Amino acid sequence: MSRSADRSAQGEALSRAVWSVLAEQGLERLTVRAVAAAAGCTTGLVMHRFPNRQALLLHARQLLHEITRNRVEELEASALTPRAALRAVLRQGLATDPQTRQEAVVWMGFLAAAVSDEGLISEHRRNNRAWRTRVERLTAAAAPDWPAERVATAALALVAMAEGMAALAAADPEAFPAAEQERMLDATLAAYGLSE
Amino acid sequence: MSRSADRSAQGEALSRAVWSVLAEQGLERLTVRAVAAAAGCTTGLVMHRFPNRQALLLHARQLLHEITRNRVEELEASALTPRAALRAVLRQGLATDPQTRQEAVVWMGFLAAAVSDEGLISEHRRNNRAWRTRVERLTAAAAPDWPAERVATAALALVAMAEGMAALAAADPEAFPAAEQERMLDATLAAYGLSE
DNA sequence: GTGTTACGGTAACACTCGTTACGGAACAGG
DNA sequence: CCTGTTCCGTAACGAGTGTTACCGTAACAC
Numbered sequence: 001m002s003r004s005a006d007r008s009a010q011g012e013a014l015s016r017a018v019w020s021v022l023a024e025q026g027l028e029r030l031t032v033r034a035v036a037a038a039a040g041c042t043t044g045l046v047m048h049r050f051p052n053r054q055a056l057l058l059h060a061r062q063l064l065h066e067i068t069r070n071r072v073e074e075l076e077a078s079a080l081t082p083r084a085a086l087r088a089v090l091r092q093g094l095a096t097d098p099q100t101r102q103e104a105v106v107w108m109g110f111l112a113a114a115v116s117d118e119g120l121i122s123e124h125r126r127n128n129r130a131w132r133t134r135v136e137r138l139t140a141a142a143a144p145d146w147p148a149e150r151v152a153t154a155a156l157a158l159v160a161m162a163e164g165m166a167a168l169a170a171a172d173p174e175a176f177p178a179a180e181q182e183r184m185l186d187a188t189l190a191a192y193g194l195s196e
Numbered sequence: 197m198s199r200s201a202d203r204s205a206q207g208e209a210l211s212r213a214v215w216s217v218l219a220e221q222g223l224e225r226l227t228v229r230a231v232a233a234a235a236g237c238t239t240g241l242v243m244h245r246f247p248n249r250q251a252l253l254l255h256a257r258q259l260l261h262e263i264t265r266n267r268v269e270e271l272e273a274s275a276l277t278p279r280a281a282l283r284a285v286l287r288q289g290l291a292t293d294p295q296t297r298q299e300a301v302v303w304m305g306f307l308a309a310a311v312s313d314e315g316l317i318s319e320h321r322r323n324n325r326a327w328r329t330r331v332e333r334l335t336a337a338a339a340p341d342w343p344a345e346r347v348a349t350a351a352l353a354l355v356a357m358a359e360g361m362a363a364l365a366a367a368d369p370e371a372f373p374a375a376e377q378e379r380m381l382d383a384t385l386a387a388y389g390l391s392e
Numbered sequence: 393g394t395g396t397t398a399c400g401g402t403a404a405c406a407c408t409c410g411t412t413a414c415g416g417a418a419c420a421g422g
Numbered sequence: 423c424c425t426g427t428t429c430c431g432t433a434a435c436g437a438g439t440g441t442t443a444c445c446g447t448a449a450c451a452c
Contacts, residue, residue, distance in 0.1 A: 047412085053410065105311060115219075115222030116224055129371060132371075156380045157380050159360070160360035171321065184353050191384075193387075227440080229439080239401090239441090394452090396449100399449095402443105402444085402445085409436100412433105413433090417428105422423105
């Protein structure tokens with residue numbers, strides 16, 4: 001057990017190093033050597049854990065998705081009402097603190113890297129479709145008597161809004177303070193008739 | 197005149213080559229040689245026109261902004277009502293056809309490149325703030341009796357929605373057909389009471 | 393025609409990239 | 423203590439990077 005646990009722990013440490021480099025230095029400096037330096041090891045370990053750079057990035061991307069999915073499911077489970085769940089889940093998708101801001105930068109970096117990486121782009125599409133389906137389900141629960149088409153349209157608006165807000169705030173935190181982002185989220189939920 | 201016209205025409209051709217590489221091969225393959233190949237010249241010309249790669253990217257970024265701004269101002273000028281202007285301006289920010297889809301991919305590429313490029317990030321912030329101000333002005337004109345804060349919040353929601361929708365559709369065009377994007381835009385305008 | 397200048401293609405520079413090969417340390421079984 | 427195996431740091435390779443120096447050529451002034 002300790003063997004495989006060590007292996008997966010190393011994989012996670014390297015993935016976190018990938019995120020760190022991606023957030024602080026950008027995609028252009030996301031090299032195997034930079035990742036190794038951020039993880040406090042050498043390129044030997046990196047290339048021993050992963051067959052190549054692509055596999056390293058793909059693992060980091062998948063792990064990031066897994067982590068955010070866990071967080072979202074906890075928020076969803078601990079929400080008191082369907083509408084509170086919808087709001088909480090959307091709120092964590094914004095970029096309102098250093099943690100989520102860094103995640104948004106990393107998210108963007110992976111998206112840009114996916115243009116020339118078949119594995120990353122299909123992973124991105126799978127995750128984004130799952131995310132969209134989740135928000136549709138939460139929206140349907142928050143407005144049980146809406147027809148499916150109305151649910152889908154509102155959910156798409158909410159997903160797009162969260163995605164765009166995160167990108168905007170990640171690139172220009174001073175211009176988009178957390179309070180303003182939340183006010184905007186609440187206004188949009190209210191406009192759609194989805195307030196708590 | 198022909199001298200300086202040739203120079204700026206070459207600068208524009210090189211910038212278009214930058215966009216092309218960025219859209220088709222991604223940020224990781226955006227090299228001086230790839231740009232030269234896309235422009236049908238050699239690296240000698242590229243480095244003769246621009247002092248270095250950074251300056252080339254910055255010029256391409258600025259030219260992209262200028263072009264989209266011109267397009268937006270034409271749409272705004274030819275709109276019959278303030279609300280039609282708001283809708284038209286937001287609509288062109290989506291990724292509904294090959295042209296705007298490519299622009300969205302390029303936009304994302306520049307954003308990812310800006311993480312490690314001071315010139316690009318400040319340019320991005322300046323442009324995004326101008327864009328936000330424009331949408332605020334259009335929203336105020338579309339709802340003349342709203343208080344400023346309500347205008348600002350609605351405009352932020354619309355800007356975020358357009359930005360996010362473009363990113364989503366650029367990465368997964370099949371999942372987000374043009375009709376669905378437009379339906380979502382109209383639904384959001386209606387939800388905010390900004391329909392025509 | 394001739395000298396001058398700006399242009400831009402060629403080739404090379406130093407460097408960094410992903411990846412591979414090698415070698416030694418740590419540990420197991422006997 | 424010896425031997426085999428696993429792990430991973432070191433060093434190198436070839437390819438590709440941004441950038442620079444050089445030089446042929448075409449256009450222009452006179």
